[in-house]
Amino acid sequence: MKNYCSYKDLYVALKSNKTSCVQQTTLYLKKIKKQKNLNAFIEVFEKTALETSKKVDEKIKKGTQGKLAGMVVAIKDNICYKGHKISASSKILEGFESIYSATVIEKLLKEDAIIIGRLNCDEFAMGSANENSIYGPVLNPHNKRKVAGGSSGGSAVAVAAGLCLVALGSDTGGSIRQPASFCGVVGLKPTYSRVSRHGLIAYASSFDQIGPLTNNIDDAGLVLEVISGKDDFDSTVSNSPIGSYNEYNYKNTPKKIAYIEETLSHKLLNKEVKEMFLKKIKSLEKKGHVISPISFPYLDYLVPTYYVLTTAEASSNLSRYDGVRYGYRSEASSDLQDMYFRTRTEGFGEEVKRRIMLGTFVLSAGYNDEYFTKAQKIRRLIYDKTIQIFNDFDFLISPTSPHTAFDVGVKYNDPIKMYLEDVFTVQANLSGNPAVSIPIGLDSKNLPVGIHIMSNHFNEYNLLYFSKKLSNQ
Numbered sequence: 509m510k511n512y513c514s515y516k517d518l519y520v521a522l523k524s525n526k527t528s529c530v531q532q533t534t535l536y537l538k539k540i541k542k543q544k545n546l547n548a549f550i551e552v553f554e555k556t557a558l559e560t561s562k563k564v565d566e567k568i569k570k571g572t573q574g575k576l577a578g579m580v581v582a583i584k585d586n587i588c589y590k591g592h593k594i595s596a597s598s599k600i601l602e603g604f605e606s607i608y609s610a611t612v613i614e615k616l617l618k619e620d621a622i623i624i625g626r627l628n629c630d631e632f633a634m635g636s637a638n639e640n641s642i643y644g645p646v647l648n649p650h651n652k653r654k655v656a657g658g659s660s661g662g663s664a665v666a667v668a669a670g671l672c673l674v675a676l677g678s679d680t681g682g683s684i685r686q687p688a689s690f691c692g693v694v695g696l697k698p699t700y701s702r703v704s705r706h707g708l709i710a711y712a713s714s715f716d717q718i719g720p721l722t723n724n725i726d727d728a729g730l731v732l733e734v735i736s737g738k739d740d741f742d743s744t745v746s747n748s749p750i751g752s753y754n755e756y757n758y759k760n761t762p763k764k765i766a767y768i769e770e771t772l773s774h775k776l777l778n779k780e781v782k783e784m785f786l787k788k789i790k791s792l793e794k795k796g797h798v799i800s801p802i803s804f805p806y807l808d809y810l811v812p813t814y815y816v817l818t819t820a821e822a823s824s825n826l827s828r829y830d831g832v833r834y835g836y837r838s839e840a841s842s843d844l845q846d847m848y849f850r851t852r853t854e855g856f857g858e859e860v861k862r863r864i865m866l867g868t869f870v871l872s873a874g875y876n877d878e879y880f881t882k883a884q885k886i887r888r889l890i891y892d893k894t895i896q897i898f899n900d901f902d903f904l905i906s907p908t909s910p911h912t913a914f915d916v917g918v919k920y921n922d923p924i925k926m927y928l929e930d931v932f933t934v935q936a937n938l939s940g941n942p943a944v945s946i947p948i949g950l951d952s953k954n955l956p957v958g959i960h961i962m963s964n965h966f967n968e969y970n971l972l973y974f975s976k977k978l979s980n981q
Contacts, residue, residue, distance in 0.1 A: 511535050511670055513723045515579050515730060518673065522568055522578050529561035529568070529578040533622055536580050540625070540671050546647045548656075548665040550585050551593060552625040564620045574619035575734060581616055582672040584663050585626045586633055587718065588707040589613050596709045597641040598631045600829045600855030602836040610707020611742065612676060612718050612735040619734050624672055627662030631857045632826065633678055633711045635659050636686060636929035637914075640859040645916050648691060650955055654913035657687030663721045664691040674722050674731055678708055680715045681814055682908075682933025685945035688721055689908035689958025692947040695721045696728045696972070699965050700940035701746040703732075704739035710825040712818035713744075715937045725946070725976040729753035732968060748966050758973035762796040766901040769801040771932060776910035780951045785907050788948055788959055792978070802897065806890050811927055813890065814934045816870050816883035822860075823867030829855065862923060887938050894939040898964040903974060906932045908945040908958035932960055942968045946979050 509531055512518035521527045537557070540549055557580075567573040583589060586596045588606040590613075595601040613623065630640040638646040638661025646661040648654040649669040656665045660677030664687035667675050677684040679697040688695025696719045703718045710716060720731040736750040767789070772782060789799050831837035831851030838854050841847035856864070870879035897904055910931065936943035942965070945958040961978070963971040 509535060511539070512673070513670075515576070515673060515727050518578055529564045529622060530558065532578060533557050533561040533580055533624065536624055536672055539669075543649075543669055543671060545652070546649060546665050546669055547644055548627055548646055548662040548669065548671060549582070549625045550595070550597070550628050550643055550662070553592060553623060556592075557622050557624045560617075560622045564622065567620060575730065576616060577620040579621045580624050580673045581621045582625050582627050582663065582666045582675045583613065583623060584629050584660055584675070584677045586629060586678055586709040587613065587676055588709075589623060589626070592626065594626065594709070595642070596632045597629050597643055598856065598860065599642050600836050600852070601834075602855075604835050608707065611704035611739045613707065615735050627660075627666055627675060629662055629677075630659035630683075631860050632709065632822070633659040633680055633683055633716075634822070634859050634863055636682070636926050637916075638662065638687070639916065640857055642857065647916070648913050650692065651913070651953070653915055654955065655690065655916050657690035657909075657913065659683040660695075660721065661687045664688050664693055664695065667691070667693045667721050667723060674720055674727055676718060677721055678711075678716055678718050679937065680711050680818060681930040681937050684719045684721060685933050685943060685958070685960060686909050686929060688945045689947070689960075690913040690956065692950075692956030692958075693721055693723060694725055694728050694947070694975075695719070695945045696732065696968070697936060697943050698732060698736065698968055699746070699942045700937070701744050702736050702748070702750070702942070702966065702968065704742040704745045706739055706741035712821035713825060714821060715818055717937075725972050725979065726753075728944070729969065729972045732972075746966070751969070753969060753972070756969040756973070758970065760977070762798065763902040763974060764798045764800070764900070765792060765903045765905055766800050766802045766897060767905050768804040768807060770804060770807045771906045774910060774931065776928060776931065777907065778911040781907050781909070781911055781957055784949055784951070784957050785959065788978070800901070804893065806886070806893060809886055810890065810934050810938065811931055813883045813886045814930065814938060815866070815927055816879050817887060819863045819867035820871050820880050821867070823864050823871060826856075826860070826864055831855070859923070890935065891939045894935065894941060898941075902963065903971070904962040906960045908932060908960040912951050912953065912955035912957060936962050941965055942971055944971055944975050946975050948979070
């Protein structure tokens with residue numbers, strides 16, 4: 509008996525009685541235990557996963573199964589699942605159990621997916637290595653001395669190591685795509701507002717977006733089809749129709765593709781990553797696509813703008829964690845104000861406290877106009893320039909990350925270096941565009957390299973179909 513790497517193959521096997529949902533779930537549970545040292549899973553929902561598997565097997569026998577029947581999915585530890593614990597990998601939410609399910613979870617369960625467990629991540633999704641976690645770092649399955657990437661490192665590792673078929677992550681500045689690149693899987697960030705954020709623990713509300721990490725493009729498209737769409741619990745979600753991925757009519761014609769010239773001369777860009785990217789460009793040109801270098805004058809402003817705005821939003825969003833209503837509460841406090849102070853000091857990790865303080869500073873009376881308001885204006889310039897690019901081109905490509913996975917612990921104590929990890933991915937979050945990272949090979953150290961592809965708003969299916977073509981070239 510084997511676990512399948514694509515839902516298409518799994519579905520055929522389930523319908524022909526070559527396997528069952530219970531058998532598949534049991535195999536994944538054994539693999540999770542065997543590869544516990546990767547530290548991808550915080551908690552395994554063994555009981556509920558097996559119960560769901562039995563019910564889905566019965567539905568398959570009756571022919572009443574949903575679109576994702578038998579798909580074993582793991583979820584990042586910032587997505588709520590009713591009756592299950594959630595902590596955002598933080599001490600501040602110690603012992604907290606969700607009283608409702610996120611909209612994406614309800615949609616997955618409605619289509620008979622099987623939720624197998626919750627996955628390690630950077631605390632409150634703040635990080636690029638999955639080392640800022642109360643549960644310790646996640647290890648890269650390609651080399652256990654290397655980081656998994658972040659903040660959805662557990663999600664990327666779970667898929668790459670074959671511990672589930674699909675994982676959900678969240679992406680605020682590259683948190684799905686960068687770990688996908690480091691671990692050699694597909695990571696999709698949908699258009700902002702395409703997927704409901706109801707039930708996602710907020711980091712920066714105007715940036716956060718839930719998306720899938722998968723072994724292949726088709727599975728990413730299928731999951732996107734299920735989790736997208738209108739939601740009465742999220743006023744920001746789009747009503748734009750998503751349609752069916754399998755029925756989408758992709759025009760297989762030569763595309764106009766741009767890349768930002770400054771990215772290839774960026775001081776952080778690794779030589780091998782650059783060579784593999786250029787090789788892929790030549791491959792695209794041979795297929796008849798038109799590849800053009802363009803200038804993007806705001807490249808050096810992307811990361812600073814992102815961190816001013818996201819830390820400001822984080823400062824506001826995380827103010828609710830005070831030890832009064834739920835989660836961790838310091839026992840050493842003498843009065844109410846002292847309880848707030850001690851609870852937040854003891855409950856939050858160093859990186860989260862750093863971002864809260866930075867966000868509070870840029871929102872303060874004397875500096876709001878100087879930092880936050882100015883950053884909002886720059887974000888608008890970035891948005892307008894990005895829209896202009898997609899008026900002329902079908903896709904914008906770059907390396908996903910300037911380099912492959914780095915050693916555990918190397919950058920942990922240097923926040924500036926860690927913040928620069930987002931340099932190629934953060935544009936899509938500032939502008940709200942959909943973007944995907946797909947693996948394009950291994951470097952000389954056998955570490956995965958990813959290519960990053962962006963498209964116009966709500967153009968995910970064109971993006972995915974083109975990515976599928978690209979991955980086969």
